[in-house]
Amino acid sequence: MRSIRSHIDSLLGEHKAELNAMNLAVAHSLGRYKVKFNPEKIDTMIVQAVSLLDDLDKELNNYVMRCREWYGWHFPELGKLVQDHQAFAKVVKTIGMRQNAINADLSGILPEELEAKVKEEAEISMGTDISDLDLIHISGLCDQIIELSQYRAQLFDYLKNRMTALAPNLTCLLGELVGARLISHAGSLVSLAKAPASTVQILGAEKALFRALKTKKDTPKYGLIYHAQLITQAPAKLKGKMARKLAAKCALATRIDALADESKGAEVGMECRAGLEAVLRGEQERGPKKISGTSHKHEKYHFKR
Known part of the structure; x- marks a missing residue:
């Protein structure tokens, strides 16, 4: 092996300087691929x-x-x-x-x-x-x-202009600040798009999640998306349910913003937001579920002895 290493230039028939130039070219190509500098989506x-x-x-x-x-x-x-x-x-x-x-x-x-x-x-x-x-x-x-x-x-x-250009559907669902904080916490829009809805839901509440898992208590229902308008305007009993639905729609909207070949604007985000608002109105109009009748109207069952 030592002999091969010492005579590698003569065996390959290529000069050492050419190999260095090739390595440098490959490194530059990989660097450009990783950076992917796009002026419209930064x-x-x-x-x-x-x-x-x-x-x-x-x-x-x-x-x-x-x-x-x-x-x-x-x-x-x-x-x-x-x-x-x-x-x-x-x-x-x-x-x-x-x-x-x-x-x-x-x-x-x-x-x-x-x-x-x-x-x-x-x-x-x-x-x-x-x-x-x-x-x-x-x-x-x-x-x-x-x-x-x-x-x-x-x-x-x-920030509003950048979010509208980068992630219009996510911005329509969460707003500029909450959407930007989600992207910042995930590291990039592509990283956020790779995350499932359950991760998006509790993103930003990692400490509370690990503490709950360690102490075997209830895990948090929401993280950064708690500050979204759809969550804040929901009643306390519906916040968890709305957080799950909103996280699922956010995961879909993020994947469209990050991975779609052609930009469709905020059409998907507007449709998802309208659907979530309709669900919230329906839940508020329906009110809490009540059990019909009272206990004294029905005769209790007695076991035979």
């Missing part, structure tokens, strides 16, 4: 976009809570009146010191009644005074909140 962009969206939500939540707590020392009533985070940051940026609330124009941010209420509360506020330096840093934090909120809206629009 599920990697979906995975990155939904992950960034979740990170932005966490950052925004931290920033807003910090801003509300910080400015709350100066104007605590404002946090209770204005619930929207972006509107709160814009109001703080516009007002500055609460003494300026009377002369501030908030018509472009708040409704007329709420604007009058804010100005009224600013006059009788029980907050403490803050310095100009404190207000500068609070205003800077408000700028960050407004910019992140605007970028999040742009990113969400981008």
Whole structure:
């Protein structure tokens, strides 16, 4: 074997450099096959976009809570009146010191009644005074909140467009966010298409599943699809049943989106969604099953002795 290895070039009649070039060409071909870069169906962009969206939500939540707590020392009533985070940051940026609330124009941010209420509360506020330096840093934090909120809206629009192009049927059934999270959790659209309906149903609840199997308790009925509109609007007793039906339709829709030769749009997804909504309406109209009659009307059976 050692002799064969040492004289392999002369035995094959090919130069070593040519073999290296052939190996490189084969490696490039395999690489292109694995990547399959298709500009119309790039599920990697979906995975990155939904992950960034979740990170932005966490950052925004931290920033807003910090801003509300910080400015709350100066104007605590404002946090209770204005619930929207972006509107709160814009109001703080516009007002500055609460003494300026009377002369501030908030018509472009708040409704007329709420604007009058804010100005009224600013006059009788029980907050403490803050310095100009404190207000500068609070205003800077408000700028960050407004910019992140605007970028999040742009990113969400981008995600909606990508999901509509990549998986229109899955998007019709679950919505953009839930569908994107399923693709991200599975790794790719093709990987999600290979999963059976039972896996799609509990995707995202793996920890609860393994814990239930270990403790021999009931397994979870749903994972990420719990946040889909068809599940959230269903009554508590029908959530498990609707989760099974929705997971089956999602498995079908995902395979059509990932493996169909010709794109048919969202026709299958719309048909499946209409069918599921009809099932849900029928179950709600039917109501819980009742056993006719009462126990005292029927004579109990007695065993003969």
